[in-house]
Amino acid sequence: MEGKEKKIKITPIEHGTVIDHIKKGQGMKVLRILDLVDREIDSIVSMAMNVNSSMGKKDIVKVEGKELKNEEFDKISLISPNATVNIIRDYEVIKKHRVGLPDFAKGIVRCKNSNCITNQSEPVETEFEVTGEDPVKLRCTYCDREMTGEEISENVI
Ligand SMILES: [Zn+2]
Structure with a gap:
């Protein structure tokens, strides 16, 4: 079967x-x-x-x-x-x-930290370093906030 x-x-x-x-x-x-x-x-x-x-x-x-x-x-x-x-x-x-993970994710994920400069009125493109592969982990270049799992999939722009 x-x-x-x-x-x-x-x-x-x-x-x-x-x-x-x-x-x-x-x-x-x-x-x-x-x-x-x-x-x-x-x-x-x-x-x-x-x-x-x-x-x-x-x-x-x-x-x-x-x-x-x-x-x-x-x-x-x-x-x-x-x-x-x-x-x-x-x-x-x-x-x-x-697909393969990039080293940096630029402008494709929103930062989860509402106080992050990328979430203010400044026109700053988001940037994350990819710090883990399985599970995927990201760290915001601006505020160091780390994101993984659902947090990432919910915030993909
Ligand atoms: Zn941030």
Whole structure:
């Protein structure tokens, strides 16, 4: 029976991106990061949650007609560092890579500290040093506030 479950696949796409091995429960966040939630879109988007894989449960997101920007890679890596991104052209995977954590996250996460200069009226871009990988840990360059887990996923801009 288990073998049967493994064969379930969501519709193949002609051109676009498949983000695989998303940490279980983070699929919706990935859709939000890609700005595919609560707005009208033309492309076909599908998400599978709690899919069985050799490394446990995972979420998968498929987006027709979209290739990711570097900034989007970085954001996804912060909430799911083991995710892989497959670029599809003509139904074939032409490129597959892990998102990989950056050394610094600039302008993609809000600081949790409301007194931080990046949360004042000053036009200061947020900057965090990535200080941990599993789980991901960030430290604000300006106020030293550390963030991890849900705090990060809730504050991805
Ligand atoms: Zn801060």
